[in-house]
Amino acid sequence: MAELSCLPTPSLVVDLNKVTQNCERMLQKCQELGVKLRPHTKTHKTLQAGEISTGNRKHGLVVSTIAEAKYFINGGFTDIIFAQPPSLNKVEVCTALVESISKFHMLIDNVQHLQMLEDTKLANGKQWSVFLDLDCGYGRTGAKWDSIKTFDLARLIHQSESVDLAGLYVHEGNSYNQTSTGDVTKLSDMTATRLLEFSDKLEKEGIDCPVKSMGSTPSCSLPTEIMSRITEFHPGNYVFYDLQQYYIGSCTLDDIACTVIARVIGHYPDRGHMVMDCGWTALDNQSQMSKCVTGHGCIVGEPNLRIDSMTQELGKISAINGKLDYEKYPIGTILRIYPWHACATASLHEVYHILLDGAIVDQWRPVKWWSA
Structure with missing residues (x-):
């Protein structure tokens, strides 16, 4: 053990008690809502915080880079979403990752992505598992939730022999732009409503949508009633939190x-x-x-x-x-x-x-x- 005063400066210091407290609180919140927690690793990028955030299950994560995916797979984690629309070179790298663990999911939002996967065959007849990335108002990536083209894409995935639709994925990144807890909850209600409307439309057409994944640290720290109908949350920043989250109202x-x-x-x-x-x-x-x-x-x-x-x-x-x-x-x-x-x-x-x-x-x- 060492004193804080012995560290070189500048250095990053992480309070283990606070990390544990933040993770336990989010796990408890999800348990009370009946929602699965799939933590995003983008903030901490460490095996240790990955274990704490999953309640030591080492199962169910979101990663944002190939390096993170390999790191957590090598660390014994399973059921991982690579939450970035792929380019062909990344699809080729991901073939080995898909074949190395029981569940590794890709994120796609257009027909070109689907075609890349269909053209890249996996060993032993294994299917690609994908989440359809929905844009419910953020406007970064994702297929628009209210577009007929998005519904057509979901139908193509459903009909594909080499690709399986694992679920829908929505990143509520626009929650970071809100200035009050009321603004966050209003946005979350809108996002969840749009996600559920799209999911209901798919299921009425016989397209099974087993997982509805939604998240950001503000929305998951301040969940609304309708969010209990979502299958899983995928926040990431909450493991550490920061001043931005404090000013939004997500934390103290x-x-x-x-x-x-x-x-x-x-x-x-x-x-x-x-x-x-x-x-x-x-x-x-x-x-x-x-x-x-x-x-x-x-x-x-x-x-x-x-x-x-x-x-x-x-x-x-x-x-x-x-x-x-x-x-x-x-x-x-x-x-x-x-x-x-x-x-x-x-x-x-x-x-x-x-x-x-x-x-x-x-x-x-x-x-x-x-x-x-």
């Missing part, structure tokens, strides 16, 4: 499990600021300054400090009200910073230092990059 500040630590390395009273050894290579630069009064992150326990700006390796800090008390923050002082976006911040670090009851007890190494 105390739920945020990851912080970046930095040290004060310079005082500049004539300019009204001090400098820390942490810039945008260690702390994400996505903060929306109009919402976040503390700037590019929030320094834990220091509500009057603001991270005004960051360059590659440095951050400039000033006082929100009054003058900066330099004597309170001598050079070498360690600061802990809640990030605006945990997913972006975690991706910048090759190791997470695991904090348990005030001491550093372990290191987690996330899978990096896109292919392996």
